[in-house]
Amino acid sequence: MTYQFDRAAYERRIAWYRRARFGMFIHWGLYAIPARGEWVRSVEQMPEEEYLPFFDEFAAPDFDARAWARAAREAGMRYVVLTAKHHDGFCLFDTATTDFKSTNTPLGRDVVREFVDAARAEGLRVGLYYSLLDWHHPDYPHYGDRNHPMRNDPECGNERRDFNRYLDYMHEQVRELCTNYGTLDILWFDFSYDDMRGEAWRATELIDMVRSLQPGVVIDNRLEVSGEGYGSLATAHPAPFHGDFVSPEQMIPPDGIHGEDGSELAWESCVTMNRNWGYAADDHLFKPASMLIRSLVECVSKGGNMLLNVGPDARGAIPPESMERLAAIGRWMRLNRDSIVGCGRAGLPRPEYGRWTRNGDRLFLHLYDRPVGSLPIPEVGRDQVASMRYLATGAEVPVSTSWTHSDYGEILFADLGPDPCLPDPIDTVVEIRLR
Template structure:
């Protein structure tokens, strides 16, 4: 079996589940201005240690996190077990800079994987490739290191191979000590630190041996703005299983060099930051996130929405509110997301289509001035049902539609040329069952 065939087998569950929770959490939750604070403000290790000394998330309850994720229709989660600051939420034998050495004294990753598995969710781990705490990672002259322009570090001696040994050992721990890991999320190649600069072939070979079914993103080879060799006919061993754009939804999905769809996942913040901030404003609405989820699925992709727990270990109330509102919509409309992908139809002006087998789902985002046009031959349609209440949706042929014989027009009730009433202002979903079997396109 070739690299691409193995990839397609691994990502089958991933591209079926479609919706996940990203969780950015670390020492940066204490200053509460975002996860890049140490880099932006050029903070020394000694000054940053005050957050390590203070870290004590007394309200950490991963079972509550898992229930929120599951209720909102999320099928998997990805936790930042080590972000760029280098602090480990897991009990690594290769560092003292870890949660078990703080006042917390707990292996937070162990509790996370146990809680999410208990709720039937798949578990993912995020691991930053670069590390601002390790003495053998680039300092002066690096693109991002807090000491990158500090003249005191101009002659600082480091051994990148010692860091790579450390990084590989920690990844081995994560792939060995926590049971089956469904998803591994690397972040982030940059500059000349790409591919074999991470000893990527060696790393992936080890990971595949320990976790052969684990899905891995493409960021050993590139950053969020690129595909890497996953899109070519000859991908590298470390090309990854899916493309990982962030804070953007690809306008047309993502295709390989031959024009075939690639697995991809768009990630986004719920507000304007990945890490916790105290600002209660700028949160995306449930309406926005539901519609963006639909857009991703309609283009053959996944959607990973971030939450940012605070220093006490609580998901902010604003995020909880949004997740509960998503839950209300998802309880009725899950069939139009899970197991669905791109429909064999052009995007309509009133919303999006998703498709699963011989069922096409029409996602109506706006009210029309009359009956709704579907670019589907009427003879192909077996029945149309509203997912809101399973009520019948009528196919109508009012006199005002005579100029458009290539369309099927629908409405809930008489008069047939009247306004189509949206049952949900966020997204009213109709299930269009076709005669015979038809497969989605990607």
């Protein structure tokens, strides 16, 4: 039977996700102990025997899933996504398929169970990341694979490896995640490459199983692509395993993302605070909070979401640099969340001094710079405006009647007062209600 894309069902399940706009990614696992990033085994071509000792050290005395979830909620995030299994094959859940799991480490706990319970208790939507790759499983291709740590070791040949046996294992782990942890809101697969795409993962079978167990779950597009590529949702004939959203990585699309027919696609930029997803002790190149706030606004202004990453350390704590930025974002979001949550494109040209977001008849002008004199708003007609207010305080922003712009009578100007500085130097939001 030929697969038929059900547009109505798709729009129902993606609706909450389009409104949420802001989420937290959490990368955590054994790689937090060497503290050189989550790809440490691949980058250093580290043999398994050198990596396994970290399993016996994984005690994480500061691990507190409720603290993670609280940090996300207080930052204004609406959903959280945790790495249930990353490329190294280590599982943060109590799977029956392998002993290589958190319940067998000194920590001795089902991290996914505690995470989903904590996220729900904080009122957050729950997502689980699952790597299609597995550098621990003996049947996953080793020699010659682009990413495997043993890719250049001819003694690790693939002659006796049975990839279908690995796929049975992988499918069963996904079944466990979809069965044992209640309703999942997001399933975030990672990632396809070279010939490992689509049906190479037995993707139709996998998604049929997932949809039977979690009919409302939102799924990314990486059964088909990686951080680059849109996937078949962008075409006139989506595959049975199409993703529900596009997942650009470490960049924000110049004009959002559109399908071949010009329609807007749901998308989410996943972004690190520094340069690594997993904890990296020597990586201190953290983006300032102002940049992260403006990046969130940029995503929303282009019709997308932002998934902002934290990488807890070996003890299980979110690094202080990340917590400081989450707190700063939270302070801004508490005053300005209405300009993010439920918002999207305004359908207006980008303003000279910032960006637009919109929710129905509410326009939100995000001001990054203060012009000399009154603020010109040529994108909105004077007769369209019912009111203008600072979103953070509700204070009126009057329409300017200054003689200084009398030569431009057709343009709406806002009176920002005598202070040459904006109330919020990061992003001052003016709410314009339309008639």
